[in-house]
Amino acid sequence: MTYEQVVERLTKTEFFSAFAGLYRMRAMLRYFDNPQDAIPCVHVAGTNGKGSVCSMLASILMQSGYRVGLFTSPYLLDIRERICVNGEWISEDAMARIGTKVFDYVAKSYAPANQFELLTVIAELYFREQKCDIVILETGLGGTFDPTNAVSAPICSVITNIGLDHCAVLGDTIAKIAAAKAGIIKPGRDVCVYPVTREAEEVITAYALNAAAPIHMTERDAVTELPAVTGMEHFSYKGTEVLLPLRGKHQQYNAATVLEAIRVINENGFYVSDEDIQNGLRTVTWPARLEVINKKPLVYLDGGHNPQCLAAVSEFFRSEEFAGKKLTVICSMVRDKDVRGMLSILSGLSDRLYFYRFEHKRALTNEEIITLCKDFSMTRITDLTQAIDTLLSDAKSNEVFLITGSLYLVSEVREAMRAYRERKSLTASKEVSE
Numbered sequence: 001m002t003y004e005q006v007v008e009r010l011t012k013t014e015f016f017s018a019f020a021g022l023y024r025m026r027a028m029l030r031y032f033d034n035p036q037d038a039i040p041c042v043h044v045a046g047t048n049g050k051g052s053v054c055s056m057l058a059s060i061l062m063q064s065g066y067r068v069g070l071f072t073s074p075y076l077l078d079i080r081e082r083i084c085v086n087g088e089w090i091s092e093d094a095m096a097r098i099g100t101k102v103f104d105y106v107a108k109s110y111a112p113a114n115q116f117e118l119l120t121v122i123a124e125l126y127f128r129e130q131k132c133d134i135v136i137l138e139t140g141l142g143g144t145f146d147p148t149n150a151v152s153a154p155i156c157s158v159i160t161n162i163g164l165d166h167c168a169v170l171g172d173t174i175a176k177i178a179a180a181k182a183g184i185i186k187p188g189r190d191v192c193v194y195p196v197t198r199e200a201e202e203v204i205t206a207y208a209l210n211a212a213a214p215i216h217m218t219e220r221d222a223v224t225e226l227p228a229v230t231g232m233e234h235f236s237y238k239g240t241e242v243l244l245p246l247r248g249k250h251q252q253y254n255a256a257t258v259l260e261a262i263r264v265i266n267e268n269g270f271y272v273s274d275e276d277i278q279n280g281l282r283t284v285t286w287p288a289r290l291e292v293i294n295k296k297p298l299v300y301l302d303g304g305h306n307p308q309c310l311a312a313v314s315e316f317f318r319s320e321e322f323a324g325k326k327l328t329v330i331c332s333m334v335r336d337k338d339v340r341g342m343l344s345i346l347s348g349l350s351d352r353l354y355f356y357r358f359e360h361k362r363a364l365t366n367e368e369i370i371t372l373c374k375d376f377s378m379t380r381i382t383d384l385t386q387a388i389d390t391l392l393s394d395a396k397s398n399e400v401f402l403i404t405g406s407l408y409l410v411s412e413v414r415e416a417m418r419a420y421r422e423r424k425s426l427t428a429s430k431e432v433s434e
Contacts, residue, residue: 144183
């Protein structure tokens with residue numbers, strides 16, 4: 001199969017399917033001699049912050065000179081983003097070659113497999129082929145029955161913040177969702193936990209005790225703010241000073257959780273120095289997480305897609321850093337999320353709220369958007385490129401923009417920003433020539 005054929009087949013395959021345990025995933029991995037157990041790994045689950053934690057871990061370990069495999073989801077622009085070694089996407093050739101092997105197995109075994117299972121197997125085979133020293137593995141949905149949970153004995157598990165999301169699958173309470181995430185805890189293997197709510201902590205602790213797994217709770221009170229540094233989070237955790245370009249208080253707690261995990265990694269045959277930690281965190285990147293995509297005027301892009309995410313974003317914009325600034329929000333959301341909960345947060349943050357509907361099978365209907373615009377005093381956008389150009393061109397000196405609500409929005413926003421810069425550059429060139 002060519003690369004294009006592999007990608008086409010993947011994209012036409014259902015992303016997730018009804019959970020039937022890990023039997024078919026384990027059977028598929030067993031056929032390929034269990035690549036998931038050939039390399040030490042860190043397994044990460046949680047509602048929010050998984051990708052940020054994974055990117056921080058990978059950045060630190062690369063600073064230490066290790067060859068690091070990174071498996072994350074979802075992708076923003078290219079499916080290959082999900083499978084990286086030392087920051088480089090899997091090549092098209094490797095994707096075609098390994099994907100062909102995996103699809104050949106599926107055909108011979110008559111075993112159905114969903115897209116996430118297929119991608120997980122492709123990733124594990126690629127990491128083994130690339131002789132990675134360590135793999136950072138992010139769950140897709142939940143934990144217990146997630147395809148990544150076929151890994152037998154990770155160096156440690158990491159559980160990030162727990163909130164209400166994917167409730168139809170994982171359960172409608174924090175306790176139920178925490179239980180699904182805690183399913184990645186393995187017997188006798190350390191687990192590091194973000195400072196979650198008491199309800200979530202009780203569930204996770206019970207799972208850890210049952211598995212005789214040492215548990216390391218990130219201490220919220222040990223995160224200490226240090227003097228402000230422009231464009232960075234500046235804080236310390238248990239004596240380690242951190243400069244972090246990923247913005248927001250929640251990212252400080254994510255980084256503190258990473259520091260707990262690095263300590264465990266260092267106890268398991270790896271060596272990561274304090275300098276590696278600081279350099280890795282100072283240079284980490286993770287797109288669409290309070291990412292500055294334009295400086296004048298200042299525009300932030302954030303893929304937050306549930307109330308917990310947007311509460312963290314709201315806290316960031318209410319900080320002293322934005323005193324005297326006027327915030328304009330452009331948002332878009334899918335209909336199976338808590339749309340009203342998210343809009344309640346955003347409407348409390350700004351009185352200039354715009355809603356855009358992107359094309360997707362999970363997009364809100366026109367009728368739903370009309371009602372929401374009325375209920376939350378929003379202005380509807382039908383042409384994102386034109387709206388961004390107009391709003392940014394007319395921006396006042398104290399105006400700041402936030403574009404948020406869904407990762408599905410990211411590619412369109414980047415294209416709209418490209419068009420805005422091209423038009424701005426062309427206008428400036430004409431003015432100079434005249």
